Amino acid sequence: MQGEYVLVTGGCGFVGRTIVRALTEAGARVRVADLTPPSAHPAVDSVVGDLHDPRIQAAAVTPEVTGIIHLAARTSVLESVADPAGVHAANVTITAGLLDLARRAGVSRFLLASTNAVVGDVGETRIHEDIPLRPLTPYGATKAACEMLLAGYAGSYSMTTCAVRLTNIYGPGMAHKDSFVPRLMRAARDGEGVSVYGDGSQRRDLVHVEDVARGFLTAWASRFTGSVIVGSGRSVTVNELVEAARRATGRLIPVDHVPAKQGEMPAVVVDISRALSLGYRPRLGLEEGLAGVWKEFAGSAAEAGTAGGEQ
Known part of the structure; x- marks a missing residue:
């Protein structure tokens, strides 16, 4: 990444901080566009x-930027x-604005955080990038629309555009979230239980946030245009996730x-063959990754106990 100057929108978020x-x-210069200053990365x-404001978009996308991770x-x-x-x-209007600013500024590389929700419910079928886009929700539809915009800009302006479709992300820094992994961690910390929908046989692919960052850097280095699924490549049931926790x-x-x-x-089972062919390798197994998340939650409980004793 030496010599690269990367704009990361949402760079202060859970995934953004890790990327x-x-x-x-890796040696890149980074510019973060977000609602808050990047206190975790002061350099x-x-x-x-707000990226709804065209002036903020214009300040973020300038000719010295070599690529955008949106x-x-x-x-x-x-x-x-x-x-x-x-x-x-x-999701769509801001992406369209950033793409067009990139085109006019000569920023030729654009990576988008997308989702497997663009293909809708395919049952037990293993999800791959060539399944037709059939989103079932407005959220999935917005990401499908963004993927189409990327394809259009690649075709018309020879830009390198990649939609990185992400599975269920977990890892340190998600204490504020209400997804299932932090709910499990809070239950463990507080001596409580969790609610599981149905019989818990639903299958999910959980990918560690550090592997997500590896996926984005792999997509960047490969100069791949198109969509690529980044996940762990291993789906587990909700019951298995509870046991791992x-x-x-x-x-x-x-x-x-x-x-x-x-x-x-009922299932999210993904094929990460395309990502593997580009050089992506997920490194963190589920139990190891959960142990890292638990360390953060257990640490917050210990700090609260210490603070309580000092008062």
């Missing part, structure tokens, strides 16, 4: 503001159902089975 660190460690340049988005499926127009504006934390974590949510996908 920014990986870029800087990087920053553009602070992470900033609204990612809640439920939020997209409640506010489809707002999520479209945040019990082993990683050493806690019981009781489970309460509740009725399944309508429309929940």
Whole structure:
């Protein structure tokens, strides 16, 4: 990455912080565009503001930038159902604006954080990049639209554009989130249980955030244009995830089975062959990765206990 100057939108988020660190460690200069300054990486340049504002976009995308990693988005499926127009504006309109600024500034490389939700529910079928796009939610539709924009800019302007489709991401730094892994960690820390939808046989591919960063750097180095799935390549059931969390934390974590949510996908099983062919190699197994997340949650509990004793 020596000589590269990368704009990372959403670089202060859970995934963004890890990617920014990986870029800087690889020798790249980095500019972060986010609503907040990048306090975790004070050496990087920053553009602070809302990317809905054309002035913020113009300040972020300048000719010295050699490429863009676009992470900033609204990612809640439920939020997209409640506010489809707002999520479209945040995901599609901003992406279109950044792409066109990149074209005009001569920034020829653009990587997008996408999702396997662009293909909808394919049942037990292994998901690969050539499955037709059939999103079932406004969120999935916005990411499918962004992928089409990338393809159009690659075809018309010879830009290198890559949609990196991500599976379920976990890792340190997600204490504020409400996805299943942090719920498991909070339950272990607080001596409580978790609710599992249905019988827990749903299958998911969980990928560590550090492997996600490796995936983006691989896509960048390969100059690949198109879509590529980045995951662990191994799907586990929710029940297996609970057992892995019990082993990683050493806690019981009781489970309460509740009725399944309508429309929940029974399986997310992905084929990462294309990413592997580009040089991507996931390194962190599930239990090892969960142990790292647990260390953070257990540490926060210990700090709270120390603080309580000092008062």
